Every structure is written in structure tokens, then in C-alpha cells.
Amino acid sequence: MSSLKNVLNFQAGLGVLANMFLLVSYTFIILNHRPKPTDMISCQLAFIHIVLLLTGGDIWLKEIVESLNVDNDFKCKTTFYINRVMRGLSICVTCLLSVFQAVTISHSTSLLAKFKYKLKKQHMVYAFLFIWSFNLLFSSNRIFYAGAFTNVSEIKQMKVSKSCSLFSTNYIFRALILTVTISRDVFLVGVMLGASAYMVVILFRHQKQHKHLHSLSHLRASPERRATQTILLLVIFFVVMYWMDFIMSSTAVLSWMYDPxxxxxxxxxxxxxxxxxxLVQISSDKRIIDTLKSLQSKCHQIF
Known part of the structure; x- marks a missing residue:
């Protein structure tokens, strides 16, 4: 278990640092340069992932909250609720990112083209407000059956971290919550996969139509193409990891058993x-890479 804890510590540390760097980079780009439409979404996603990693258990949060005089039950309810909200936001914002990119690269004659001019900053703010409000309300039921671990009856509680547990609820209620969650996730993943399939078709047609005009290396170097490929990679990766996690957590909740x-x-x-x-976004965004290279060259000049 100690080796697993070390792996989780390293993973969480790497994730938090990488997301903090990405958040700062995109914030700087948005404030000081002409940002891409997807930069605001990526900035939001980086913030969500930082909070998600920090509230993922006792690994990080214990050290942060331990010095404060906070009731364990309040801490467990708060962290568990925030973590579930962030998980919901992660899938929603990833879905928004894929749909936005699909609309961005759509042809002027397509059905999605009419939405290009509607996707302004103001509409993006409305989308964020709706997504945050929906997930804050959707996960509110978690507050009622999460709390500090007690030794009263282990049958009525399922330990999900060193000091936090889920308390037993009616099986029908658990099944209902699970059904609603699955419905939401299936819908969002379906939209993501649909947008991804559309982007693959667009890229294939673009390559086929312009093959006689541009070399393959030029097509690969296209910023629009590179951004689309990055989002496609993130969507595929998200779908695989999300459903692996969802299957494990759903099985545990329904059977009311969690092995450490x-x-x-x-x-x-x-x-x-x-x-x-x-890490994928940093390595594929030429603006961030160029900024790092310029900082490196300045450091060499100074030292």
C-alpha cells in the first residue's frame, strides 16, 4: 500500500504542477495576446483538474486542512462534494471543448457553420455559468450521505478514504442516482464521440482535397489541424479512463463494498x-513551446 500511495502522490504532484503551469500560460495568453476561442475552455479545464486532483482523497487535502481547526465531518462532506462537482465539470467542459472545435473547423456550407458567429465570449460565459450551476445542483445529494468515518457500524458505511465514508442509503435511491448519472454521462460521451467523428471526417476531406496543393508535412504543421488532433486525442483518452473509473465506482456503490x-x-x-x-496540451501548443524556448534563451544569456 505504501508503494501505491507513493505512486498516487507522484501522480497528483505532477498533475497539479502541470495544470498550474497550463493555467498560468493560458491566462497570460488570454490577457496579453490574441487568444484562440478554445483557450478560455482549456484554461477552465486546467483549473477544474487542479481542484479535482487536490480533492481526490487524503493524499493532498489532509496536509492542507490538518493545520486548520475544521470538523472532520464538514471536511469530508465538503471535499467529497467538490470532488464530485469537479468530475462532472471535467466531462462537461471536455465535451464543450470537442463541440466547439468541431464548430470551428466546420465548412461554411455545413449545418454547424451558422453557430460559428454565435460562439462569442459572451455566449461562452453563459455556457460556463450553465455548466457550473448544473453540476453544483446535480451533485448536491452527495452532501447528505458523505461524512467522517466512524467505528459504530461498518455495515452502514463504506470507507472511501482514510477518514471519510459514504453512509448507507436505500438501494433503490442508490440505483436511481446511478441511473441519472449514467444517463448524463452517456449523453455527454455520445456528443463527444459524435463531434470527434465529425472532426475526423473534416480532417480526412481536407487532406484529400488539398493533397495536390500542400505537402503532408505542411498539413501536419497546420495549427488548426494540430489543435483538432490534440482534442481528438484528449477525447479518446477521456472516454477510456472515465468509463474504467465509472465501472469500478458504480460496482462498489451498488455492492456497497470497497477494497483498499x-x-x-x-x-x-x-x-x-x-x-x-x-502535458498533451503543453507539448502540442506552439505558443507555449515558443514561450518556453524564449525564456530558455534569455536564461542562457543571463547566466
Whole structure:
């Protein structure tokens, strides 16, 4: 278990640092340069992933809250609720990112083209407000059956971290919550996959139509193409990791049994996407790479 904890610590640390760097980079780009439409979404996603990693269990939050005089029950309810909200926001914002990119690269004659001019900053703010409000309300039921771990009756509680538990509720209620959650996730993943399939078709047609005009290396170097490929990679990665995590957590909730090793593996799987996402975005965004290169050259000049 100690080795698993070390792996989770390293994973969480890497993810938080990478997302913080990405958040600062995109904030700087948005404030000081002409940002791309997807930069605001990526900035939001980086913030969500930082909070998601910090509230993913006792690994980080214990050290942060331990020095404060906070009731354990309040801490457990708050962190569990925030973590579930962030998980919901992660899938919603990833879905928004894929749809936005699909609309951005759509042809002027397509059905999606009419939405290009409607996707302004103001509409983006409305979309964020709706997504945040929806997830804050959707996950509010978590407050009522999460709390500090007690030794009163282990049958009536399921330990999900060192000091936090889920308390037993009616099986029908658990099944209902799970059904609603699955419905939401299936819908969002379906939209993501649909947008991804549309983008693949657009890229294929673009390459086929312009093959006689441009070399393949030029097509690969296209910023629009590179951004689309990055989002496609993130969507595929998200779908695989999300459903692995969802299957493990749903099985545990319905059977009301959590093995410590399975819980650690689930946390690792849950944190893979928020850890890998900023690394993929940093390595594929030429603006961030150029900024790093310029900073490196300045450091060489100074030292």
C-alpha cells in the first residue's frame, strides 16, 4: 500500500504542477495576446483538474486542512462534494471543448457553420455559468450521505478514504442516482464521440482535397489541424479512463463494498486524465513551446 500511495502522490504532484503551469500560460495568453476561442475552455479545464486532483482523497487535502481547526465531518462532506462537482465539470467542459472545435473547423456550407458567429465570449460565459450551476445542483445529494468515518457500524458505511465514508442509503435511491448519472454521462460521451467523428471526417476531406496543393508535412504543421488532433486525442483518452473509473465506482456503490487496493487503483485511473491532459496540451501548443524556448534563451544569456 505504501508503494501505491507513493505512486498516487507522484501522480497528483505532477498533475497539479502541470495544470498550474497550463493555467498560468493560458491566462497570460488570454490577457496579453490574441487568444484562440478554445483557450478560455482549456484554461477552465486546467483549473477544474487542479481542484479535482487536490480533492481526490487524503493524499493532498489532509496536509492542507490538518493545520486548520475544521470538523472532520464538514471536511469530508465538503471535499467529497467538490470532488464530485469537479468530475462532472471535467466531462462537461471536455465535451464543450470537442463541440466547439468541431464548430470551428466546420465548412461554411455545413449545418454547424451558422453557430460559428454565435460562439462569442459572451455566449461562452453563459455556457460556463450553465455548466457550473448544473453540476453544483446535480451533485448536491452527495452532501447528505458523505461524512467522517466512524467505528459504530461498518455495515452502514463504506470507507472511501482514510477518514471519510459514504453512509448507507436505500438501494433503490442508490440505483436511481446511478441511473441519472449514467444517463448524463452517456449523453455527454455520445456528443463527444459524435463531434470527434465529425472532426475526423473534416480532417480526412481536407487532406484529400488539398493533397495536390500542400505537402503532408505542411498539413501536419497546420495549427488548426494540430489543435483538432490534440482534442481528438484528449477525447479518446477521456472516454477510456472515465468509463474504467465509472465501472469500478458504480460496482462498489451498488455492492456497497470497497477494497483498499481497488480504491487506490480507482484513484489512479481517475487521476490519469487530469494529469495527462496538460502535458498533451503543453507539448502540442506552439505558443507555449515558443514561450518556453524564449525564456530558455534569455536564461542562457543571463547566466
Amino acid at each position: 487496493v481497488i480504491l487506490s487503483v480507482q484513484k489512479f485511473v481517475m487521476n490519469v486524465y487530469p494529469t495527462i491532459t496538460p
